[in-house]
Amino acid sequence: MSTSGIPKTYKLFIAGKFPRSESGRITEVRSAQGEFLANASRASRKDFRNSVVAARKAAAGWAKASSYLKGQILYRIAEVLDGRSEQFVKELGARGFSQKKAEADVAEAVDLLVHYAGWTDKYQALFSSVNPVASAHFNFSVPQPSGLVGIIAPRSGSLAALVSAIAPALLGGNALVVLAAQDALSAISFAEVLVSSDVPAGVVNLLTAQRAELVPEFVKHMDVNAVLLCSDDVDERKNAEWQSAENLKRLSLHPDRALARSPYHILDFQEIKTTWHPIGV
Amino acid sequence: MKSEVFPFPARRDSPAIDQSGVEERAQRFCARSLKKESKMSALKLAVSMLDVTTLEGADSVGKVHQMCQKARQPLPGDPSVGPAAAVCVYPRMVSTAVKAVEKSKVRVAAVATQFPSGQMRLKERLAEVRYAVGEGADEIDMVISRGQFLQGEYRAIYEEIIACKEACGKAHLKVILETGELMTYDHVRYASDIAMAAGADFIKTSTGKVPIAATLPVTLVMLQAIEDFHERTGRMVGMKPAGGISNAKLALQYLVMLREILGTKWLTPKWFRFGASSLTNDLLMQIRKQESGHYQSGDYFTQD
Numbered sequence: 001m002s003t004s005g006i007p008k009t010y011k012l013f014i015a016g017k018f019p020r021s022e023s024g025r026i027t028e029v030r031s032a033q034g035e036f037l038a039n040a041s042r043a044s045r046k047d048f049r050n051s052v053v054a055a056r057k058a059a060a061g062w063a064k065a066s067s068y069l070k071g072q073i074l075y076r077i078a079e080v081l082d083g084r085s086e087q088f089v090k091e092l093g094a095r096g097f098s099q100k101k102a103e104a105d106v107a108e109a110v111d112l113l114v115h116y117a118g119w120t121d122k123y124q125a126l127f128s129s130v131n132p133v134a135s136a137h138f139n140f141s142v143p144q145p146s147g148l149v150g151i152i153a154p155r156s157g158s159l160a161a162l163v164s165a166i167a168p169a170l171l172g173g174n175a176l177v178v179l180a181a182q183d184a185l186s187a188i189s190f191a192e193v194l195v196s197s198d199v200p201a202g203v204v205n206l207l208t209a210q211r212a213e214l215v216p217e218f219v220k221h222m223d224v225n226a227v228l229l230c231s232d233d234v235d236e237r238k239n240a241e242w243q244s245a246e247n248l249k250r251l252s253l254h255p256d257r258a259l260a261r262s263p264y265h266i267l268d269f270q271e272i273k274t275t276w277h278p279i280g281v
Numbered sequence: 282m283k284s285e286v287f288p289f290p291a292r293r294d295s296p297a298i299d300q301s302g303v304e305e306r307a308q309r310f311c312a313r314s315l316k317k318e319s320k321m322s323a324l325k326l327a328v329s330m331l332d333v334t335t336l337e338g339a340d341s342v343g344k345v346h347q348m349c350q351k352a353r354q355p356l357p358g359d360p361s362v363g364p365a366a367a368v369c370v371y372p373r374m375v376s377t378a379v380k381a382v383e384k385s386k387v388r389v390a391a392v393a394t395q396f397p398s399g400q401m402r403l404k405e406r407l408a409e410v411r412y413a414v415g416e417g418a419d420e421i422d423m424v425i426s427r428g429q430f431l432q433g434e435y436r437a438i439y440e441e442i443i444a445c446k447e448a449c450g451k452a453h454l455k456v457i458l459e460t461g462e463l464m465t466y467d468h469v470r471y472a473s474d475i476a477m478a479a480g481a482d483f484i485k486t487s488t489g490k491v492p493i494a495a496t497l498p499v500t501l502v503m504l505q506a507i508e509d510f511h512e513r514t515g516r517m518v519g520m521k522p523a524g525g526i527s528n529a530k531l532a533l534q535y536l537v538m539l540r541e542i543l544g545t546k547w548l549t550p551k552w553f554r555f556g557a558s559s560l561t562n563d564l565l566m567q568i569r570k571q572e573s574g575h576y577q578s579g580d581y582f583t584q585d
Contacts, residue, residue, distance in 0.1 A: 049576060056579075223578035246575055 010040040012047055012208065013191035015054035016201025022046050027208075029183045032096035038185060043209035048217050051177045051205035055148050056223055058202030059175035063145045065200075070171055071120035077197040078113035084193060085110070088159055091186045095157045108160035115261060116167040123172070123266045131274070138277040143270035145173035146250060147225035150218040152179045152211070154230040154256050159186045161258035165228060168265035170204065177224070178206045179214055211236075219244040219251065226250035226269050230257070286446075287478040287514060289439050295474045298466035298502055307497035310538040320533070321571050327532045327564055328355055330550045331365040332390055332521065334558045335585075336397075336489065345374045347585045349381035356565055365561070366550040367420060371396070372409060375416035390420035390455070394445060397459075397488035399424040403441055410448040420453040421445070424488060425472065427462045435475060442479035455483035455521055458503075461493030466502050473506035483519035489556065494524025497538060504542040511543075520547070523556025529567040532560055 009026070011018040020026075023044035029037045081088070085106045092102035124143060131139040149169045154161040162180060169176055180187035191206045207214070218227050219240045226249060229240050237253055244251045252268045259265050315323050333352045335344060348368060355363035367388040370378050378389045391413035394406035410421055423445045429437050446454050456476040460469050476484050484503055486495040500522045507518050520539070526532055532555060539553055547553055562584075566577035 052576070217576075220574075221576045221578075222581065223576065246573075247578070247581075 007036070008038050010038050010185055010188040010208065012041050012043055013188065013194070013204070013206040014047065014051050015057075015205065016195065018188075018191070019047075022050070027182050029185060031094045037094055040182065040185065040188070040208050042182060043179075043207035043214065045214065045217050047207060047209075048177065048214055049221070051207060052148065052221055052223050054202040055175040055177050055205055058200055059145075059148050062175055062200060062203045063147070063173040065173070067121035067124070070173070071117045073198050074113055074117035074120065074167065074171055077193060077199070078110050078117065080193045080197050081106070081113065081190070082110045084189075087189060088186050091189060092157065092159065095183065095185065097157070105158050105160050109163040112160060112163050112167055112261060116171050116266075119168075119263055119266060120171045123263050126263060127267055127270065127272075133276075136279050138279050139274065140277075141272050141274040143172075143267065144273050146269045146271055147174060148177070148223060149174040149269050150177050150179070150221075150224045150227040152215060152218060152227065152229045152231065153181070153184075153187070154258060155181050155211075156257065157181065157184050157186065158258060159190060162187055162190065164259040164261070164265075165230060165254075166204065168259070168263075169228065169269045172266045172269050174226075174269050175202065176204045177218070178204065179211070179218065180206060180208050182208050182210055184208060215240060216243055219249065220246065222247045224249060226252065228252045228254060228268065230254045230259075232256040285514075285516065286443055286480045289436060290471075290474045290478050292435065292471060295467070295471040295506075298470050300466055303466060303501055304498045307501045307538065310497065310541065311534050313534070313537045315533055315537070317571075321568070323533050323536055324529060324564055324568050324571070325362055326548070327529070327536060327555065328363050328561070328568075329366060330554050331561055331564075332367045332369045332523070332554045332556045333365045333561055334369040334489070334523075334556055336369070336371060336392060340371060340374055342374075342377050344585055345370055345377045346381050347583070349378055349387065351561065351583060351585070352387045353382060353385045355561060356568065362565070362568060366554055369422065369556060372413040372416065372418075375413055375418045379417040388419040389417065390422055391416070391418040392422045392424075392457075392488075394423040396422070396424055396457075397490040399426045400428070403444065406441075407444055407448045410445055414448070414450055414452050418452055420455060420483075421449050422455045422457055422485060424457045424459060425476070427459050430463065430468070430472060435471070438472070439475050439479045442476055442481060446480040453482040454480070455485045455519075456481040457485045457488055457523075459488055459491065460486045460495075460499045460503075461491045466499070469499055469502050470506055473503050474510070477506065477510045477516075477518050481518060483521050483554070485521040485523055485556065487522075487524040487556075489524030495522035495526055495556075497534065500535065501538060501542065504539065507547075508543055517546070517552060519552040519554065521554040521556055526555055526557050527559045528563045529560070532557075532564065 021041040025042040026039040027042045088106045089102040127143045133139040153165045352365040367390045369390040375391045393409045393413045395401040458472045562582045
């Protein structure tokens with residue numbers, strides 16, 4: 001998508017950089033009218049594994065970042081996205097969204113980010129508890145990030161749908177490897193927004209690829225702690241459940257559409273840690 | 282292993298090294314690809330060539346125990362993997378390590394001679410070697426005085442290695458050149474020639490304590506020195522790249538290079554070692570991946 005007629009190559013987003021696929025493969029993306037729009041990189045299994053390594057490196061630092069900082073960064077993503085909304089409206093338009101729909105979609109994405117930015121220092125209080133126990137212990141439970149989460153985003157080209165899948169897992173302190181649809185040009189543009197919003201390198205990695213090729217890799221990889229699979233395909237869901245059993249991976253299945261705006265989606269990728277603290281007699 | 286001392290090699294007898302040529306040739310070994318059974322056997326060979334190393338101020342008896350256990354049995358439940366060739370520790374930990382690897386094939390190597398700097402009088406450095414050997418070390422990893430080498434006092438290096446070899450007695454001597462501090466490939470080549478002439482059983486790239494550790498080109502230069510020395514004298518010398526080899530892919534590239542330069546005769550733990558601490562887990566993870574088809578996570582392997 002360009003104004004000056006220079007066709008843009010949409011690359012992958014791994015470890016804070018924009019590499020081409022190591023396989024060298026690309027897919028031509030065409031508009032709803034069949035007109036050439038851009039070449040998008042088609043990620044390979046190796047690209048996925050590289051993303052996992054990058055995300056693993058970044059995971060500990062992001063999990064430790066203060067809620068305040070996470071909130072600031074999410075809010076900044078919203079700000080930057082808002083400032084570039086024209087570009088996103090155009091990209092969505094080229095993929096068949098009407099002007100009105102595209103504008104609404106980008107506005108919804110911005111709004112979602114602001115909404116979730118507010119949750120960064122509140123969900124802990126909501127999901128923590130002090131538990132009554134029958135011994136001389138102070139017993140409490142707190143949510144902690146799952147670690148490395150694979151996100152298989154909804155297939156629709158909607159930016160808001162992508163953000164609805166990414167934001168809750170991200171603010172919960174997880175490092176992400178995101179699989180967007182092969183023709184989701186706005187997904188890669190969204191990565192450009194992430195880069196200029198102080199999201200640390202490697203915390204979000206974004207791949208465009210063919211689903212059938214990469215979904216099994218997401219669920220089988222032992223270093224991925226949890227996966228969100230947005231899918232309506234019965235076989236795809238069933239296979240993912242089988243294949244994720246090897247390392248008892250948390251698999252969150254969701255229909256192939258945007259996630260509802262809810263703090264419970266933060267909880268999808270939190271683990272609850274319970275502490276027994278002795279108290280004096 | 283029969284060790285002989287050869288005359289001090291003249292500087293002009295060591296060939297000058299073509300830097301870009303060496304680097305390009307080393308790069309070419311990285312283009313090979315090992316798959317399936319050959320990859321599996323190379324991974325297992327690499328495990329058996331490991332000098333599992335811990336050289337930290339924080340080393341405790343417990344940590345050395347754990348590491349020795351891992352060297353004996355790298356993948357619990359799979360006897361086809363390992364044991365590692367040796368464990369490598371500071372002299373104070375030698376007796377602990379010797380006890381911990383008892384009745385296994387794992388040898389105990391100790392760094393000595395004021396590792397890693399070597400900045401001490403020869404007398405004390407030799408005393409350290411004798412102490413480590415007395416504690417039961419099978420192999421001694423010594424450092425050369427890089428400062429003296431860079432000052433041009435080559436003969437002093439030759440003599441200190443001879444003295445160390447003598448202090449080692451029956452223990453094997455590995456000579457650490459610390460190539461990251463020698464500046465040029467020409468220096469690396471000449472230091473290798475001196476060390477081998479002075480009776481080194483192994484030459485080793487680095488201590489792992491300076492930013493530039495083992496690289497493929499530097500190892501290539503040393504392997505060529507070993508090849509030339511073998512051709513001239515008939516004596517085989519071992520090679521140990523150390524430091525910076527942290528993943529299995531890189532380790533296999535070293536093996537490819539070894540096979541190409543020195544041939545299959547050197548392709549055993551007796552003549553080739555990897556000095557590494559984090560490489561072990563990556564090799565094990567790759568082996569598990571080959572078996573199960575699943576890429577592995579560090580969460581499922583012991584850290585020490």
